[in-house]
Amino acid sequence: xxxxxxxxxxxxxxxxxxxxxxxxxxxxxxxxxxxxxxxxxxxxxxxxxxxxxxxxxxxxxxxxxxxxxxxxxxxxxxxxxxxxxxxxxxxxxxxxxxxxxxxxxxxxxxxxxxxxxxxxxxxxxxxxxxxxxxxxxxxxxxxxxxxxxxx
Numbered sequence: 001x002x003x004x005x006x007x008x009x010x011x012x013x014x015x016x017x018x019x020x021x022x023x024x025x026x027x028x029x030x031x032x033x034x035x036x037x038x039x040x041x042x043x044x045x046x047x048x049x050x051x052x053x054x055x056x057x058x059x060x061x062x063x064x065x066x067x068x069x070x071x072x073x074x075x076x077x078x079x080x081x082x083x084x085x086x087x088x089x090x091x092x093x094x095x096x097x098x099x100x101x102x103x104x105x106x107x108x109x110x111x112x113x114x115x116x117x118x119x120x121x122x123x124x125x126x127x128x129x130x131x132x133x134x135x136x137x138x139x140x141x142x143x144x145x146x147x148x149x150x151x
Contacts, residue, residue: 023036060151097124097128104134
């Protein structure tokens with residue numbers, strides 16, 4: 001299964017950014033295209049506003065959308081520090097999720113079935129899927145309320 005690439009329209013619809021531009025089965029083709037364009041526009045406006053907020057937060061101003069000089073978010077020195085931390089064992093190994101899976105579900109063989117085999121994280125996605133199937137009694141309520149009987 002290949003990953004689906006979402007564009008501005010799909011993300012805007014998923015986030016319900018413009019409910020009045022939701023496509024209707026009765027819409028003519030021109031109406032549907034106009035609504036799609038409107039959703040894309042609203043999505044781009046929200047994305048731009050979010051990026052402006054993030055840029056200002058990075059320099060300690062919030063809430064603010066003032067123009068900020070572009071600064072690199074990751075430099076060579078930070079990468080060297082990260083690489084050294086990985087070598088020193090201060091970072092999780094890349095296969096930690098699969099190791100947890102082997103510990104928690106020793107009888108279950110981890111396969112990438114149902115996930116894109118070309119994805120470097122296919123086994124990680126399969127592990128997360130398996131974890132989702134685990135019983136989690138700590139999430140269940142301690143007492144289940146009795147349903148009121150119909151009068």
